[in-house]
Amino acid sequence: MPKWHAGTAEDTKLKKRTPRPQIAALPFRLDADGRPEILLVTSRETKRWIIPKGWPMRGRKDHRAAEQEAFEEAGLKGRIGKKAIGRYRYDKRLADGSALACAVTVYPLRVIEERKRWPEHKQRRRCWYPAEDAAALVQECDLQELLLAFRGPADRAAR
DSSP states (O other), X not given: OOTTOOOOHHHHHHHXXXXXXXXXEEEEEEOTTSOEEEEEEEOTTXXXXXXXXXXXXXXXXXXXXXXXXXXXXXXXXXXXXXXXXXXXXXXXXXXTSOEEEEEEEEEEEEEEEEOSSOTTTTTOOEEEEEHHHHHHHXXXXXXXXXXXXXXXXXXXXXX
């Protein structure tokens, strides 16, 4: 295809249908009975409850990029798992009203510290929930299933 060729309508549809990769941290702690609690944050634009996520970062392994997103979006520090515990898909709403399909790879983050101030603290809220409640608050079906199935450190991938 020549360099100047903009592509056909079919090319454009394919790009929109092919999900863009993202990474996310699943921040958790254990309650007094050893059950996981999940920290959710609000998205900046729509204020929906989500887990911290973003785009992969050049020169940084995906689990480390997820760890960075958890700090920037929620002020969290902890131990990030190197192995993903699952994936989910969602449509990211863009400023022009269109949607971009995204496939998110999720890494467990055992939270050790919560900062009072963090880079996006004026733009987001954060709150801890039992896994069942967190699952009921997020909109993405695949993420709901991932939250309901999460067992914390008992998951082999979370070690």
